[in-house]
Amino acid sequence: MASRPSLEVSLTRAEPVWCARRESCRGAPQTKGLYPANTPLYSLTLKRDKSKISVCGDCFDHYKFKNSTIVTERVENQAPGGGRVGGHVVKGDVHIHKNVAAAQRHRVFLHFPKRSRFVPSGPHVVASNGNYNPEQYAAAQSRMRGRAMATSVHTGYTGAVTTCLVYQPPKGIRLQMLEKCSVTFRDIPVGIGYSQLLDTCFQNILPVYQTTIHVEMVDVNAVPLDVTAESNLIRPHFFKPAKDGIALVFNAKAKPCVVQLQVTSTWHSGYVRWTNEMEEEEIGHEEEAAGLKRKPTHSVRPQPRKRTKPAETKTLYADLTSIAGPFHAAPTSVSTSSPSPSLPSLSHAHAGVEVEPSTSPPNASAAAAAEVIAPHVLARALSRSTKATPEEARQLAQVRTFPVDLHMVKLLRLALLIELTNSGLPKLDTRFDPPSRCMLTIDNSVSEVGGFKTACFGTIATSPFASKLDKICAKQAYDKDHKVLTSLAQLEVLQDELMTHQWANALLILVYAHIATVREGIIGDGYTFWKPKLKVPKVRFAEAGLAIEQGVAGRAKVYMVEERITGPFKKFIHNGSARLSQSAQSDPVIAFLAFTQHAQYVLSNGMAFVSDYQGGAQSGSSDAVILSDPQLISDPKLGDIFAGGNVPSAFYNFCEEHVCNSFCTDFRLIPLDKFVPVDQ
Numbered sequence: 314m315a316s317r318p319s320l321e322v323s324l325t326r327a328e329p330v331w332c333a334r335r336e337s338c339r340g341a342p343q344t345k346g347l348y349p350a351n352t353p354l355y356s357l358t359l360k361r362d363k364s365k366i367s368v369c370g371d372c373f374d375h376y377k378f379k380n381s382t383i384v385t386e387r388v389e390n391q392a393p394g395g396g397r398v399g400g401h402v403v404k405g406d407v408h409i410h411k412n413v414a415a416a417q418r419h420r421v422f423l424h425f426p427k428r429s430r431f432v433p434s435g436p437h438v439v440a441s442n443g444n445y446n447p448e449q450y451a452a453a454q455s456r457m458r459g460r461a462m463a464t465s466v467h468t469g470y471t472g473a474v475t476t477c478l479v480y481q482p483p484k485g486i487r488l489q490m491l492e493k494c495s496v497t498f499r500d501i502p503v504g505i506g507y508s509q510l511l512d513t514c515f516q517n518i519l520p521v522y523q524t525t526i527h528v529e530m531v532d533v534n535a536v537p538l539d540v541t542a543e544s545n546l547i548r549p550h551f552f553k554p555a556k557d558g559i560a561l562v563f564n565a566k567a568k569p570c571v572v573q574l575q576v577t578s579t580w581h582s583g584y585v586r587w588t589n590e591m592e593e594e595e596i597g598h599e600e601e602a603a604g605l606k607r608k609p610t611h612s613v614r615p616q617p618r619k620r621t622k623p624a625e626t627k628t629l630y631a632d633l634t635s636i637a638g639p640f641h642a643a644p645t646s647v648s649t650s651s652p653s654p655s656l657p658s659l660s661h662a663h664a665g666v667e668v669e670p671s672t673s674p675p676n677a678s679a680a681a682a683a684e685v686i687a688p689h690v691l692a693r694a695l696s697r698s699t700k701a702t703p704e705e706a707r708q709l710a711q712v713r714t715f716p717v718d719l720h721m722v723k724l725l726r727l728a729l730l731i732e733l734t735n736s737g738l739p740k741l742d743t744r745f746d747p748p749s750r751c752m753l754t755i756d757n758s759v760s761e762v763g764g765f766k767t768a769c770f771g772t773i774a775t776s777p778f779a780s781k782l783d784k785i786c787a788k789q790a791y792d793k794d795h796k797v798l799t800s801l802a803q804l805e806v807l808q809d810e811l812m813t814h815q816w817a818n819a820l821l822i823l824v825y826a827h828i829a830t831v832r833e834g835i836i837g838d839g840y841t842f843w844k845p846k847l848k849v850p851k852v853r854f855a856e857a858g859l860a861i862e863q864g865v866a867g868r869a870k871v872y873m874v875e876e877r878i879t880g881p882f883k884k885f886i887h888n889g890s891a892r893l894s895q896s897a898q899s900d901p902v903i904a905f906l907a908f909t910q911h912a913q914y915v916l917s918n919g920m921a922f923v924s925d926y927q928g929g930a931q932s933g934s935s936d937a938v939i940l941s942d943p944q945l946i947s948d949p950k951l952g953d954i955f956a957g958g959n960v961p962s963a964f965y966n967f968c969e970e971h972v973c974n975s976f977c978t979d980f981r982l983i984p985l986d987k988f989v990p991v992d993q
Contacts, residue, residue: 330354333366339887340371340894342764358383374894472551473499473569476514480581488573491581497569503551510547514572547572596690711758712771715865719874720745721777721858722811726826727819744812745859751775753860753874755787763942765957766790766810767797770877778856780931784877786941787860789870803871806956807859810873810942813956817923817943818854823916824909831980845979847901851937852909855928878939880930886910888925888944888958891970898972902938908976914967915982919990921947922967925958 332338332346332354341348346369354367360381368376376382477495479488498517505513550570555562723746725733733743752774760769766788776783790806791797798806828849835843855876862869885903886893891910897903906926913922925944930937944958946967953959968985977984 332369332372334368334372336762338369338372339375340369340884342884370896371894374892375890470503470551470563471500472503472547472567473497474501474510474514474547475569475571476518477571477573478518478576479573480576481578483578488575491576501547503548503563505547510572511574514574518574596693599687600685600690707758712754712756714752714754716863717751717753717860717872718748718863719751719773719777719858719860720748721856722746722815724815724818724854724856727823730815730819740812744808744815749775749777750863751777751860753785753787753862753872755872762795766873766942773874777858778876780876782876782931784879786875786877787872788875789872800869800871804859804861807871807873809956811857811859813943813945814854814857816921816945816955817940820913820917820921820923820945821852821854821909821940824912827912827916828980846975847904847979849976850902850905852902852905852940853937854940854943875941876931876939878929878931878941882929883927885926885928886924888946889960889963891924891963891967893972898974904974905976907971908974908980908982910967911971911973911977911982911985912980914985915988919948919988920951921945924963 330348330352332340332348335346336342338346340346348369352369354369355373356365356367357373357376358365360383377384475495475497478491480491482489496518498513501510501513547570551564551567553562553564553567720741722744723730723733730743736743753771754773755769755771757769760767762768768786768788771785771787772783773785774783788807789797790803790810832843855878857873857875860872860874862871885897885900885906891907893903893907903926910922910924922945923943924946925942926940927942928938928940931939944960945955946963947954947959948964949961968988971985973982973984
């Protein structure tokens with residue numbers, strides 16, 4: 314018997330949250346400001362109309378330095394025990410002493426975190442870490458101690474938990490419950506760990522199993538941030554502030570805490586297909602039973618009517634793990650009287666009942682004698698023969714397959730790219746390989762909108778990529794009114810984008826060459842077992858090209874075609890600034906990409922570096938990161954070059970905003986404050 318496939322779910326306790334910047338969100342532009350549940354939101358006040366907005370941490374770090382906003386102290390969706398430092402962080406001893414003196418006169422709060430300063434004309438003042446003066450800091454510490462005592466790990470309090478299976482609709486935002494599958498169980502310790510909570514929820518919602526089901530995190534938009542195996546997710550739900558407003562007390566009247574187990578969209582689509590097959594099998598049993606009833610009997614006395622026993626495989630919850638993706642294993646039936654049908658593979662789009670084509674005109678009398686149709690089955694089929702909806706009509710034209718001439722970008726080393734660029738050859742010869750004819754299939758029903766381009770997904774018949782995968786992402790540029798540009802304008806804009814892509818790839822290869830040179834030098838000095846503090850990640854740019862539709866005179870469409878990134882997509886570093894948020898600095902991939910900017914700036918003699926790093930893994934199980942849509946930040950003295958994301962302020966502020974990390978020191982980069990470019 315084949316092993317059961319794993320039930321892929323993720324856990325969430327609340328609805329996702331939105332950044333007020335939506336499409337302009339600096340932390341999650343690919344999801345239009347949608348963040349996982351329990352993500353902290355920070356409050357800003359707009360000066361123009363005094364309205365308050367709630368933004369994510371990345372937007373807060375960016376806009377708190379702007380003159381158009383005022384920082385407030387209110388923090389939303391923040392668990393007790395932490396606070397974000399508000400206000401402008403001043404620089405220099407003069408400003409610090411000025412603020413200390415003002416704080417002594419009770420005019421302003423202190424704005425510099427975790428520092429101690431002496432004032433020549435006054436007493437010693439200790440700055441707090443929560444935008445507080447010393448008295449407020451003591452009160453906050455007392456409040457935190459009381460809450461920590463109330464929510465101690467060793468508490469014996471228990472509460473009720475409601476567990477339900479949910480799924481994300483294809484075009485919806487809110488999670489929907491799966492077949493009203495919900496169960497409430499009591500006497501759960503409020504300090505239960507994350508892994509034990511998942512195991513308990515599964516054991517209660519799937520009682521037919523005796524072993525723990527393997528769990529995978531598959532949907533980043535539904536997984537709480539900073540989840541560890543022993544983190545206490547449900548504890549705060551069962552406590553409330555005391556009358557003094559400082560400590561927390563156990564709330565005996567708290568409603569059950571809802572724990573949602575979210576299945577993947579692939580799992581849900583296969584589940585729906587499986588239930589349809591079960592229904593078809595039920596109809597077949599009913600038709601067979603109806604046919605047996607109508608068989609003539611030789612006895613004059615009518616036989617007593619026998620009630621058919623329903624098939625036990627109708628129970629939809631009989632074997633939930635066997636209908637988890639990828640649907641290659643046959644389900645394990647709870648009953649042995651009527652085996653369940655094998656679950657179909659997702660690669661078959663029309664798995665189900667097979668219909669034999671008719672090659673001759675039907676004989677009405679023969680058909681009536683051979684078939685006996687139950688009335689309720691006929692009524693069900695007729696009720697499902699509804700008219701086509703506008704959405705179903707549009708779906709017929711959403712998927713297009715057409716021939717294209719694909720011009721793949723030459724991904725070269727920097728030295729060879731410089732040689733070709735300075736050779737005087739036509740630009741097309743230096744940027745693109747000779748065109749190849751391919752068949753492109755694009756599904757326009759699913760698209761995403763970025764800062765400058767819109768993207769659709771599809772496949773390519775003859776894969777031009779080194780990986781030989783056929784999944785692609787087709788992009789087109791649009792104007793400020795979000796209207797897709799004409800084909801002629803696409804040829805101009807997308808060529809600039811692909812040229813930027815080519816130079817960004819060359820500069821990234823240059824960084825890896827520098828890493829290899831430094832490593833060989835250190836090993837050559839006798840440090841045979843030397844290795845950097847952090848592992849160097851595998852990062853590369855996606856293979857890309859320019860696709861021009863063929864066979865359509867005057868109406869040919871133009872696309873920028875790239876390898877499709879099927880893993881979670883993430884914005885690593887923005888093109889407008891090299892400043893990283895506190896959470897981003899702890900990410901090893903982001904730290905490495907920040908190091909590449911430092912290396913590219915130094916190795917290019919202070920003339921250019923790559924920014925707007927974004928991408929993800931080519932698949933969910935791959936550890937290599939594929940980057941897409943880069944921007945090249947160059948010295949404004951070189952002219953108006955590369956794509957529209959070449960922001961001059963990002964170049965001028967780079968040396969101040971970049972913060973060196975362990976990669977910069979391990980691979981011996983000169984600090985930016987000591988770097989002096991060679992005169993040209």
